[in-house]
Amino acid sequence: MAFKAPRIQVVDDVLMANELEQVFGPDLGASVISSLDGERAKFEARQIVTGFVVGEHNDAVVIDVGYKSEGIVPREEFVAEETSPGSKVQVMIVEIMPNGEMLLSKRQADLEIGWNQVLGNNKEGDKVKGKVLRKIKGGLLVDIGVPVFLPASQVDLRRAPDVGEYIGQIVEAEIIKIDAERKNIVVSRRKVLEEERKKNRENLVKELHVGDLREGQVKNITDFGAFIDLGGLDGLLHITDMSWGRVNHPSEVVQLGMKIEVVVLDYDAERNRISLGLKQKTRNPWEDIGDRYPMQSAHDGEVVNLMTYGAFVRLEPGIEGLVHVSEMSWTKQVTHPSEVVKPGDKVRVMILEINHDKQEISLGMKQAERNPWDNIKDKFPVGQKIKGTIRNVTN
Template sequence: MVDRHLLREFSITDDELDSFLGTSFADLTGEDADMDSVYDETSRSFDANEIIEGRVIRVDDDEVLVDIGAKSEGLVLLEEWEEDEKQPEPGDTVEVLMEDLEDIHGVILLSKRKADRIREWERIIEKCNEGDIVTGNVVRKIKGGLLVNIGVNVFLPASQVDIRRPNDIADFIGQDIECIVLKIDEPRRNIVVSRRKLIEDRRADLKRNLLEKLEEGQLREGIVKNIADFGAFVDLGGIDGLLHITDMSWGRIDHPSNMVNIDDKIEVMILNVDREKEKIALGLKQKSKSPWENIEDRYPLNSRVTGEVTNVMSYGAFVRLEDGIEGLVHISEMSWTRRINHPSELVNIGDQVEVVVLNINTDKQEISLGMKQTQPNPWDNVTEKYPIGATVTGKVRNLTNYGAFIELEEGVDGLLHVSDMSWTRKISHASEMLKKGDEIECQIVSVDEDRRRIALGLKQLAGDPWETTIPDKYGPGTIVTGKVTKITNFGVFVELESELEGLLHVSELADHKVDDPEQEVKVGEEIEVRVLRLDLDDRKIGLSRRLDAELDDVQQVDETGKPIATPGELKGGMGASGGPLFQMPTAEQEAETAAEETAAEEAPTETESAEAESTEEASAESSGEAEGTDETEETEKVDE
């Protein structure tokens, strides 16, 4: 019998066959009935995407012909059978999915692979529910996550891969992993799973059990999971503990990564357990004995030791004496003689230095060290080297408004106060007398070895003119010529000789009453005056321009130089001119006048500006070295 189905496979119609044979198809087959009607009775109708059971008729090179009971056979590609699967043979029964009822060639297209997947999905749905734990192999990475095959491909979102999202989720491809089913969408045949939730649930159980067992002082193994600037997080098997950077080593470390790496397995000590907050503090260094125990025995005070510079800061340098033991050499303890702006001028990281132990604080775990103590102190026995009254030579190192610092030797300075620079001249700033770098000769006035202070004098090298020449040269009644240097509201200052001035009071400017001294004299004008009085105690000379005044207006002095009251004063406190009695100006008046003159002076010259800048720099330089010398010394000199 002719196989009608085979003819149709080759697209040969009944009419073409009749024409070829010269007889009807019915005659050829010996059947009187219409064959289509026969097949219509034995076949049934099929729907697309329906799973059908068929029988393998023939296997070609890359195709399998399957009889599914339809008018024509279906075609399945041979590649839909997996390599490790039994290959199809004629007569085998197979489940296939109808993809297309009939193509242009009249062939029914079938798919075994899709039928298998549908059956797998149905089996998964039957035995799998939301919340179940499943195991699958990571197939590939897709947008937003991974595909995991648990019999069917399910979706694992990237956020659900791990507790901490990995750098690249593609690292999981090919791995078998366990997940928990989050959601099943049957209409869409979609399942979403989570590995993260499974881990979190398991860790929660482990955490509860672990927290009950943890005790302070226990040693536990853990795995480093994360590293931060302040420390490392270690997984103890269900809960993370913090290993702080300060608990990693007894010594100094710059970063936790210098001690541990991620995924390192380490043994740590439980330092503290907070069960309410579920926080655990861990330690590494506590596994060994603290190097600070019995530190005083190994490093007694004033002992000399050698160490390595580990860090240099603006305030000093840290020196490691041994692992876990570092001391600080403060910048003030680095040199007896050098003026150090930054410790890097003397030491650098890695240098080996000799130091002296100055102090140990075991509670704070601090050691104070000194470098200069390894060298002789130039202030030792300074009293013997610089006795009071001795004449010394030094270099002007710094100038201030209260005096000058004179370097007598390296590391030993003396202060030359402005009040000790001249017997007669009033000095506002040391720069009026000296320049930085000058070599000068001075006299030792006082020595305080404990406070490391030496007071120097310049004027003491010569005799005091107020005790020798001035009383004889400027006795009361003496007429002299001088130059007007300053004009104030209470009188005029007249320079009698270099660095010696007298006061011409406003009441002694003329025989008549004077309201404005500038109407009578000018600065720089030379005038003739008479010494009215001489005050050796206050070192002041009173002058008068009334040269022909009577003798009773002239102040008399006794043999010690103290003023004697004049007849005019005894007569009621009036001068010979009928005006107010002459009085020497008070310190307040002189200070007020000096302030007014300073405000009225012209801008300084370039040379003066340069000197002022130099003075300011020197003053700033010595501010930290003088150790309070400025205000204290000035106050002492004023008191003297």
């Protein structure tokens, strides 16, 4: 049966004290203090408690957690719909002030609850998904329910030039280290990608054949070619197999990250080496070269490169020929092609010779013009007196 105190007649402080003592006994003060201490003992710092939103005051949300006084939480820790009066909320006790005022934190409670859930449901080696929040020193911060660390070296198969590009993306990673005491988790996206790559490689090897058309992505560019990721295996696209025409550097044809379709030229299963081709997707312009460029026929071309021994002239994409210095002029003694032409010049040339095996064409510039020596006798008959300028003196 519940205790029912008799009605107290209050006259003055002394009388009130006497009446209280008559009702509750001589240990009233100790009882009250003990009761308050017992209530305080139920609430302590770092404890997570459940409360209800009472209202808002200035920049704080007032929470009733069942303590003798209400607690406050910074307004910034809530979203709008969470602060309506009567809303149930879990908060952490940050501090109980000497005057009984209680400082609370919803953010710290959410973080603690999140950590307990993550640590309780996951172990090292498990895969998790999360959103990349921001870039920090040495890597990225990823939210998987709690913020975890993704080192820059573990973001991709190759170290990313700028890991900031991943901010806002949802990534899958493997937990590689858990420090429960410090509440620290390190994850690796690279391990997940390596595992996927291994599975793809096994499937790719089974179905890879010479002559296949495969789509890949340019992963690396060197002076001699580009490495293409076929989805588990990397193949080399050599610079000589990029185009039927002249390529001075692979970057003229491909760029990092570019999606590209290539032809499988060769596959060495023992060494896991794949040779790829791009120009092989199109017709070889040398196949009917003789029909398009008959011997002694004249054509227009463009000077594309100069060497000490002559100039290379492009007749069409993929078809170039050499004009030797001795074939540049009927009247000049050319020691270097730059004396006659420069890259970009349009010139008229004649087909002198075609080597189908070596895919080489010999061209002549002077042959495309009239030979001044053909009518030299008519122009300068023997016995005729002429005037001229001395150009050179020899022994």
